[in-house]
Amino acid sequence: MLKDKNAKPAIDLLQSRFSGVLDFVTIYNDVEDQLAQFLVAEGVLIRDEMTNAFDKSYKVADDLYVNGIKNIQVPQESVYDTELCRVLVNWIVKAGGIEVDGQWHIVENCDNRRNKHLYSNIVITADHQRIVLELLATATQNDLDEHFKSVLKYAELLSADEIWIVHFMCEDGYTARKLHWPLNDKINVIHFFHNRRMLNVLMNARYADSNCTIKFIVDQVVPLQS
Known part of the structure; x- marks a missing residue:
């Protein structure tokens, strides 16, 4: 181009x-x-996405402490969604043979009721594999539980082979307490903790490998290009 x-x-x-x-x-x-x-x-x-996100593309973390304060502005889900889609497109789509779709519109047919319209955040489709990514931003445990349920529904409707919850978090002390994982081992989860400038990023993950063995990544530092 x-x-x-x-x-x-x-x-x-x-x-x-x-x-x-x-x-x-x-x-x-x-x-x-x-x-x-x-x-x-x-x-x-x-883009200087994170600085703008705290001031312009934000939600309010009502029940969580960020920088020692409740009810503070934090980046909303759409910020991470946009940037992750951009990264995936530039990383794997341009290599060929793989599609990345954001906000996949799913219609669930309901007998004797109005059909439900659902939207999965990101869907990656290869020749013989489909992966569903469901994103959250600075979520509470209840938020996570709700998305654990919804991502299973998306995976069923899209006939997905692999499921991931991707949680971006800037809550105080998040990595110091017990991380929240789903009871269903089919759901892979990755938590990214970052500060306001995205200079310090830690990754924790629980996932099933190709042999269906549960693996963990604990407090891995994610190096970012300066």
């Missing part, structure tokens, strides 16, 4: 505004913003 002649304005913007700059650049012009979004989609630039 970047070699296409129509991409020249975006390349010009990249060279004039971003090349050689090691910090984030603020864009105020609508035309330049669209060009920058194109460069983000192509994996050339990254």
